[in-house]
Amino acid sequence: MRVVVVGAGIVGAAVARELAGAGVTVTVLDRAASAGGTSAAGEGNLLVSDKGPGPELVLAQRSLTLWQSLRDELPDFPSVEYEAKGGLVVATTTAGAAGLRRFAESQRGAGVLAEEVDPHDLEPDLTRDYTAAFHYPQDAQVQPAIATEALLAAARRRGAEVRQGVEVLGPISLHGRLAGVRTSAGDLHADHVVVAAGPWSGEVSSRLGVMLPVRPRRGTILVTTRMPQRIRHKVYDADYVGAVGSDDAALQTSSVVESTASGTVLIGSSRERRGFDGRIEARVLSALAAKAMVLFPFLADVAVMRAYGGFRPYVPDHLPVIGPDPRLAGLWHATGHEGAGIVLSAATAELLADLLLGRETHVPSSPFAVERPTLASHLASSV
Amino acid sequence: MPEVLIIGAGPAGLAAATAARRAGARVVVLDAAEDVGGQYWRHLPQQRPAGREEVLHHGWERFTGLRRELTGVEIVTGAQVWLAERHDGRPPTVHILVGPADGADRVRRVFDPGALVLATGAYERTLPFPGWDLPGVFTAGAAQALAKSERVAVGRRVLVAGAGPFLLPVASSLIRTGARVVGVLEAGGWSRLGRAWTARPTELLSASHKAGELAGYARDLVRHRVPYRVATGVIAAHGHDRVEEVTVARLDAQWAPVPGTSRRVAVDAVCVGHGFVPRSELAVAAGCQTGPDGTVVVDADCRSSVPGVFAAGEITGIGGADLALAEGTIAGTVAAGAAPTSAQRRDVLVYQRFATRLSDGHGIRPGWAEWLADDTLICRCEEVTAGELRDIAAATGSRGLRSLKLSTRAGLGVCQGRVCGRSVEELLDRTTGGLLDPGRTANRPLAGLVRLGELARTQGDPS
Amino acid sequence: MTTTGPARLEAADDPVSPGPTSEIAIVVDGSEIRGLAGQTIAGVLLAAGRQSWRTTARQGRPRGVFCGIGVCFDCLVTVNGLRDVRACQRHAADGDEVSTDA
Numbered sequence: 021m022r023v024v025v026v027g028a029g030i031v032g033a034a035v036a037r038e039l040a041g042a043g044v045t046v047t048v049l050d051r052a053a054s055a056g057g058t059s060a061a062g063e064g065n066l067l068v069s070d071k072g073p074g075p076e077l078v079l080a081q082r083s084l085t086l087w088q089s090l091r092d093e094l095p096d097f098p099s100v101e102y103e104a105k106g107g108l109v110v111a112t113t114t115a116g117a118a119g120l121r122r123f124a125e126s127q128r129g130a131g132v133l134a135e136e137v138d139p140h141d142l143e144p145d146l147t148r149d150y151t152a153a154f155h156y157p158q159d160a161q162v163q164p165a166i167a168t169e170a171l172l173a174a175a176r177r178r179g180a181e182v183r184q185g186v187e188v189l190g191p192i193s194l195h196g197r198l199a200g201v202r203t204s205a206g207d208l209h210a211d212h213v214v215v216a217a218g219p220w221s222g223e224v225s226s227r228l229g230v231m232l233p234v235r236p237r238r239g240t241i242l243v244t245t246r247m248p249q250r251i252r253h254k255v256y257d258a259d260y261v262g263a264v265g266s267d268d269a270a271l272q273t274s275s276v277v278e279s280t281a282s283g284t285v286l287i288g289s290s291r292e293r294r295g296f297d298g299r300i301e302a303r304v305l306s307a308l309a310a311k312a313m314v315l316f317p318f319l320a321d322v323a324v325m326r327a328y329g330g331f332r333p334y335v336p337d338h339l340p341v342i343g344p345d346p347r348l349a350g351l352w353h354a355t356g357h358e359g360a361g362i363v364l365s366a367a368t369a370e371l372l373a374d375l376l377l378g379r380e381t382h383v384p385s386s387p388f389a390v391e392r393p394t395l396a397s398h399l400a401s402s403v
Numbered sequence: 404m405p406e407v408l409i410i411g412a413g414p415a416g417l418a419a420a421t422a423a424r425r426a427g428a429r430v431v432v433l434d435a436a437e438d439v440g441g442q443y444w445r446h447l448p449q450q451r452p453a454g455r456e457e458v459l460h461h462g463w464e465r466f467t468g469l470r471r472e473l474t475g476v477e478i479v480t481g482a483q484v485w486l487a488e489r490h491d492g493r494p495p496t497v498h499i500l501v502g503p504a505d506g507a508d509r510v511r512r513v514f515d516p517g518a519l520v521l522a523t524g525a526y527e528r529t530l531p532f533p534g535w536d537l538p539g540v541f542t543a544g545a546a547q548a549l550a551k552s553e554r555v556a557v558g559r560r561v562l563v564a565g566a567g568p569f570l571l572p573v574a575s576s577l578i579r580t581g582a583r584v585v586g587v588l589e590a591g592g593w594s595r596l597g598r599a600w601t602a603r604p605t606e607l608l609s610a611s612h613k614a615g616e617l618a619g620y621a622r623d624l625v626r627h628r629v630p631y632r633v634a635t636g637v638i639a640a641h642g643h644d645r646v647e648e649v650t651v652a653r654l655d656a657q658w659a660p661v662p663g664t665s666r667r668v669a670v671d672a673v674c675v676g677h678g679f680v681p682r683s684e685l686a687v688a689a690g691c692q693t694g695p696d697g698t699v700v701v702d703a704d705c706r707s708s709v710p711g712v713f714a715a716g717e718i719t720g721i722g723g724a725d726l727a728l729a730e731g732t733i734a735g736t737v738a739a740g741a742a743p744t745s746a747q748r749r750d751v752l753v754y755q756r757f758a759t760r761l762s763d764g765h766g767i768r769p770g771w772a773e774w775l776a777d778d779t780l781i782c783r784c785e786e787v788t789a790g791e792l793r794d795i796a797a798a799t800g801s802r803g804l805r806s807l808k809l810s811t812r813a814g815l816g817v818c819q820g821r822v823c824g825r826s827v828e829e830l831l832d833r834t835t836g837g838l839l840d841p842g843r844t845a846n847r848p849l850a851g852l853v854r855l856g857e858l859a860r861t862q863g864d865p866s
Numbered sequence: 867m868t869t870t871g872p873a874r875l876e877a878a879d880d881p882v883s884p885g886p887t888s889e890i891a892i893v894v895d896g897s898e899i900r901g902l903a904g905q906t907i908a909g910v911l912l913a914a915g916r917q918s919w920r921t922t923a924r925q926g927r928p929r930g931v932f933c934g935i936g937v938c939f940d941c942l943v944t945v946n947g948l949r950d951v952r953a954c955q956r957h958a959a960d961g962d963e964v965s966t967d968a
Contacts, residue, residue: 052803052839052840053801053802053803053804053805053806053838053839053840054799054800054801054802054803054806055801055803055805055806055809056803056805056806056839056840060803060805060806060809096798097798097799098795098798098799098810098811163809163810165805165806165809165810166809166810168806169798169799169800169801169806169810172799172800173798173799173800176800182800184801184802184803184839185802185839242855242858244855245817245852245949245950246816246817246923247949282785282812282815283923287855299488299489300486300488300688300848300849301488302486302488302496302498302513305486305858306858306859306860308858309855309856309858309859310859312855313855313856313859319855319856320507320854320855320856320859321507321854321855321856321947321948321949322854322855322949323505323852323853323854323855323949323950324849324852324853324854324855324858325817325819325849325852326815326819326847326848326849327848327849328848435936435955437957442935447882447884447904448903448904448905448957449904450887450888450902450903450904451884451885451886451887451902451903451904452884452885453882453883453884453885454882454883454884454885455881455882455883456882458881458882459882503956503957504936504951504952504955504956504957505948505950505951505952505955505956506948506951506956507948526933526935526937527933536927536929537928538917538918538928538929538930539871539917540932541931541932541933541934542932542933542934542938544933544934544935545931545932545933545934545935545954546934547934548934548935548954549872549908549909549912549931549934552906552909553874553905553906553909553912553913554874554875554877554880554882554884555872555873555874555875555909555912555913556872556873556874556875557872557912557931558870558871558872559869559870559871559873560870579881579882580875581873581875581879644918644928645871645917645918645928671870671871672871672872783932783938783940784939785924786922786923786924786925786927816939817939817942817950818937818938818939818940821937821938822932822933822937822938852950
C-alpha cells in the first residue's frame with residue numbers, strides 16, 4: 021500500500037511514522053521545510069489540565085501514554101527535551117477559583133490527576149494574590165520542532181521518504197476516487213492521501229476537491245533571556261481554560277508561563293482570529309506581559325528578547341478531524357488540533373492508522389469523523 | 404506627530420534630518436546612543452569633550468556643520484526602537500523606550516509618522532574561527548568604537564585582520580590610542596583588489612577624496628612601520644582565558660588557508676572584521692522588501708517598497724559615509740515632499756560606483772569554512788559548534804532554517820543571530836543542499852531587549 | 867600599570883586632547899573601580915585592564931567586549947540588581963553596583 025502524507029509538521033510526522041511501521045510505503049510532502057509551520061511556533065504542550073471531559077481528553081490521555089515510549093525512541097538524536105514537569109493552574113479571582121474547582125472536579129471524574137495545593141510549595145515566586153491553585157502532575161512538555169524532526173527521522177528509519185519543498189497542486193483521480201496528487205515535482209500515485217497540513221489543510225483539501233473548514237487562529241509567544249531557573253512547572257492562569265474553547269474572534273490572552281531547558285522563559289498565549297496575518301502587535305505583547313506579571317511579579321525586570329507567532333489549525337466545533345473523507349474515497353484528514361497538536365499527534369497517528377488499516381481503534385473514532393453532526397452544517401454551507 | 408521620523412543619527416540620518424528640515428518638514432530623529440553621530444562619527448562624550456576630535460575623524464567638519472543645522476529638529480537620544488508595527492500601505496507605528504541602555508524604567512513613546520526614514524546603518528560581520536570567543540578577540544568595530552568614545556586601546560600589541568578598507572582607519576585609530584599594531588591582514592588577494600581598485604580610473608577620480616582618505620590611513624601604517632599583507636588572515640586564536648597568540652596563514656583566492664603557510668604571532672588583542680551586515684530588522688518588520696544580501700531595496704528616491712518608508716545609508720548597501728550622506732539627503736528631501744537637485748542625485752551615483760568596487764574587491768569568499776574545526780563555536784551566545792550544526796542537520800534531514808535553529812539552538816541566544824546569523828545560514832545551506840527558507844535570521848520582530856514591566860505599562864496614545 | 871591588555875590613553879599623551887572631567891567610582895563584584903564621567907561600564911572595566919567579566923552558561927568560558935557597539939550581548943552585566951545590561955552601551959553612573967556572576 022502507498023500513502024502520501026501532506027504536511028511535515030508534527031501530525032504528518034507522527035502519521036508517517038505510524039504507517040511506515042505497519043509496512044506502508046509512505047511519502048511525506050511539504051511545500052516548505054519540515055517543522056516550519058505551526059509545529060515550530062508553539063510551546064510544546066503535552067497537557068491534560070486544560071481539557072474537560074470528552075473525546076479530546078480521551079485522545080490526550082492516550083497520547084500521553086504513547087509519548088512515554090516515543091520520547092526515547094531515538095537515542096542518537098538531539099533531545100526532544102521531554103519533561104514531565106507537571107502543570108499548575110492558578111485562579112486569581114473568587115469566581116475563577118470556583119470555576120477552577122468545578123472544572124478540576126469534572127476532570128478527576130475522567131481520570132485526570134488534579135490536586136488543590138498551596139502553590140508556593142511548588143512555585144515559591146508565584147503571586148501571593150491567588151484564590152485557588154491545582155497541580156496537574158500528568159502535564160508534560162517537549163521541544164516541538166525537535167519532536168517533529170524526531171518523528172520524521174523515525175518514519176525515515178522505517179522506510180518513509182520525506183520530500184521538502186514539494187507542493188501539492190491538485191488531485192489524481194481514478195474511477196471517482198483519489199489516486200494520488202499532482203505536485204510541483206511531478207505526479208505521485210498513492211492508494212490514500214492524508215492531509216495533515218495544520219491550518220493550511222483547508223487550502224490543500226480544496227486543491228484536492230473538497231472543502232474543509234480549517235482556519236488559522238493566531239497565537240503569539242514572548243521569549244525572555246536566559247536566567248537561573250525560578251519557574252519549575254507549566255504555570256497558567258485559569259482563564260486559559262476558557263480561552264481554548266472560545267469562539268470569540270477578538271484578542272484573548274491568558275497567561276501560560278514556563279521555563280525551557282535552555283533557561284529562557286516562554287510567555288504565552290494569545291488567541292486571535294484574523295486569517296494568516298502574521299504581524300506582531302504591541303497591544304498583544306503588552307497584554308501578554310501584564311498577565312504574566314500577575315502570576316509572577318518578579319518577571320517585571322526580566323528582559324524579553326524575542327516575540328514570535330504562529331497559526332493554530334482551528335475547526336468550528338473545536339475538535340480535531342481524523343479519518344476518511346466520505347465525500348472523496350482515498351482522502352483522509354488529520355488536522356484541526358488547534359493548540360494541542362503536539363500532544364495529540366501521537367494518538368491521532370495511531371487512530372488514523374487503525375482506521376486506514378482496518379484495525380480496531382484504541383479510542384472511539386466517531387467524535388473526530390468528518391461526518392460528525394457538529395461539523396455537518398459547516399461542510400454543507402460552504403462548498 | 405512628526406511629518407518625518409528618522410531612525411538613526413549617523414551620516415545618513417543626519418543628512419536626512421537636515422534635508423527634511425530645509426524642505427520645511429517637522430522632523431524627529433531617534434538614536435539609541437547618548438549623542439548623535441552614529442558609529443562613523445562616534446566621539447568622546449559631552450562630559451569629556453575633545454579639543455581635537457578631528458585627529459580621529461575624516462570629515463569631522465562635515466559633522467559639526469550638520470549638527471549646527473539640526474536646530475528645530477527634535478533629537479531623541481537614548482531611544483531604543485523596539486517595535487515597528489507594520490501597516491498596509493503606510494509607514495509602521497514606531498514604538499520606543501527612552502532612557503539608560505537596557506534600563507527597566509524607560510519612558511515609552513509611540514510615533515505614527517507621515518514618512519519614515521530608516522538610517523539604521525550596519526554592524527560588522529566577523530567570520531568565526533577557532534578561538535574567536537576568547538577575551539581579547541574583538542571586532543574591528545569594537546576597537547574603533549572604544550578608541551573613539553573611550554580613548555581605550557583594546558590591547559598593547561594588536562593585530563588587525565579581515566577584509567575591506569575599514570581595517571585601515573581601525574589600525575590608524577589604534578595607533579593614535581597608544582597601541583602597537585603588529586600588522587594589518589587583508590583576506591583579499593592583489594588580483595581581486597587590483598581589479599577592483601584600478602579598472603575604470605575615472606570612476607575613482609570622481610570620488611577622489613575617498614581614495615585620499617584611504618591614502619591617509621595608509622600613510623599612518625607606513626610611518627609606524629605596520630606591515631600590510633594581502634591574501635592573509637587570522638585562522639585561529641590561542642590562549643587559556645585570553646588571547647595570547649594567533650595563527651596567521653596565507654589564503655587562496657577563495658579564502659581557504661594555504662597549507663604550510665601558517666605561523667603564530669604573539670598578541671594581546673586581535674581585531675577582526677570581514678565586512679558589514681545591514682541593520683535591517685526594522686525595515687523587515689515594516690514590511691520593506693530586502694535583497695538576497697539583506698539590504699533594503701530602494702529606488703532612486705530612496706523609497707522602499709512600503710509607501711512612505713525610505714531607507715538611506717548602509718542598510719541599502721554597504722557604501723561608506725559619503726554615500727550615506729548623499730542618500731540621506733535624497734531620502735530626507737523626498738520624505739518631506741520636495742525634489743532633490745540633479746547634483747544631489749549625481750553624488751549618489753558616484754559613490755555607489757565606488758561602493759560596488761569595494762564589494763567586488765573585498766567581498767567574503769566561501770573558503771572561510773575551511774579554517775573551522777569541529778569544536779569551533781559558530782553561535783557565540785548558545786555555544787553551538789560547527790560540528791553540532793553539521794551533525795544535527797544530518798540527523799534531522801531538515802532543509803528549514805527555522806527548524807534547524809530550534810534543533811541546534813544556533814541564533815536563538817540573546818543576540819538573536821545578529822553575530823552568527825549569516826554564517827549559520829551559509830554553513831547550513833551547504834550542509835543541507837540548500838535551505839528552503841533562507842534569510843530568516845534577519846527576521847527579528849523585537850528590535851531590542853524590553854523588560855516585561857516596560858511592555859506591560861499602558862502604551863498611551865501615539866504622540 | 868600592566869604592560870599587556872587593554873588600557874586607556876592618558877589625557878596628557880592624547881593627540882585628541884580630551885577635556886577635563888570628573889572621576890566616578892563603580893563597585894564591581896564588591897571592589898571599587900574608578901573611571902571618568904561619560905565612560906561606559908565596559909570602558910571603565912577595560913581601562914582598568916579587565917578583558918573579561920562574564921562566564922558563559924554552557925561551557926563556563928570567559929567573555930568580555932566583542933562588538934563594542936551593542937550588537938553581540940557578550941558584555942552583559944547586572945547593574946544595581948538588574949540583569950542583562952550591555953556594559954558597552956550603559957554609561958557608568960557614580961556608585962553603580964555591578965555584578966558579573968549572573
